[in-house]
Amino acid sequence: MLTVIGIGPGSFAMMTQEAIAALQEAEIVVGYKTYTHLVKPLTGDKQVIKTGMCKEIERCQTAIELAQAGHKVALISSGDAGIYGMAGLVLELVTSQQLDIEVRLVAGITASIAAASLLGAPLMHDFCHISLSDLLTPWPVIEKRIIAAASADFVICFYNPRSRGREGHLARAFELMREFTNPQTPVGVVKAAGRKKEQKWLTTFGEMDFEPVDMTSLVIVGNKTTFVRDGLMITPRGYEL
Template sequence: MIENETPPGRRSGKITLVGIGPGSEAHMTQRAREAIAEADVVVGYVTYIKLVAPLLEGKEVVRKGMTEELDRAVSALEAARQGKTVALISSGDAGVYGMAGPTYEVLFQAGWTPEDPVEVEIVPGASALNACAALVGAPLTHDFCAISLSDLLTPWPAIARRLEAAAASDFVTALYNPKSGRRTRQIVEAQRLFLRHRRPGTPVAIVKSAYRRRQHIELCTLADMGEADIGMLSTVLIGNSHTFMRHGLMVTPRGYANKYELDEGGITREGERAGRSLSSGLEGWLQTLAQEHAAGATAQALALRYRLPADYILAALRDAASGQAMPSNLETQP
């Protein structure tokens, strides 16, 4: 265990968790460059060290392997305890499947607190989903989520439940760590779970090594995803039910067509108002729900119609009832 003390006569050190972005220096933030320039020591996975090699002249460099994340964090803390400024680098963003989490775990285990002489700073960077989306169009314009298929640290049932929930909820989904030399079936299982809820023609983009020397982009459908060239350096973007491909670009609509006549200069549709919730937004939906229930639809039937839990429908009906007359037998109509 690392002692929670700075040796007498030495200045306190610093750990900067640096997200270097997708890999090209042009896509690093100014603060990321500054953090590396300020560092006495740079710690990172060997591939990431190569990506920032032009910035490392005159610095102590600690290279670690793929599964040595905790070792990287320990090395960074040891150097900081010696009064050194350390840049601990991650590709993408340090807080998205990066080194921020493991480092804080190591710090807390060592007794570190925010008042400790060792300072910690996180420098954000563009994650893989940002970089890949930028290369293929605008697939993340509406709600999305990210799921890692790596089961090295996460049980597969937990991953499968997340995939099922994302697919059923119609999230655009970014799959990180989709496949490796030994992990080949996980992407097949992900495809199987998504095909339970998405049409086979759902657009999919597979981007390998975004903004790096061997960048490769493949556009396909959910049905054909299993035949695509997918590896450990790939990120897979699966569209939602509204995502479309046009002119080689993958686009997810934000929803403006629900409110505006797009071909008429943005005139609002009948029943809609600019700057206000949709007529099918929360308040409008509560009114509709109350009307349907008053007309005889049970909470269970409404739950099936809207694909929502029955107890949530009952709670929503109670909320709606607080503002208008409702059937007295609400509780007895599950």
């Protein structure tokens, strides 16, 4: 049995009961080293296999082979494993290799949902996720998606917004959106949601400071109806008040 678990953004308070139970049932836990550290109190004396960044295929293949050998294996991802996590890759590998193993997926709270709850209610209407990492997606494709989402007036959640290797991607995204986005549009930023160094702040599209944003941050850009009141970022659903 291979269980692919979304452990949420980082705190036990945001981990589902199903995820906790699945971790407790597992014999072996496989994951990126940062995520295995987050669940260390739940793994006890279980065997834990850690890998670093850019080892996703190796990590999933290891988990699959251990499950094939008859072990109860938990493969963990932060947030939800089906959103920029390991769920899709595991299923690709299992189906392409035509393996006869049981794979169970356990949903988790995403970074966008966690961040939104800290900011107010910015995701009340249609929204989308866009990752600004071009490691697996060509940057021209990402640019097309940014323009399409902005022109359609989606609230946009930017994952992987800025790192040392791509410091200018978030600024470029805002440049592409400028034609469609009012400078007063609210923007919320949450860094390390659900973790010890959690931070959040509100700004506007026109006054956005990119410098404090890093890879642990999630940036939410409102739509034309989004507003801030009493320190809360709110996107109306359309109810008549």
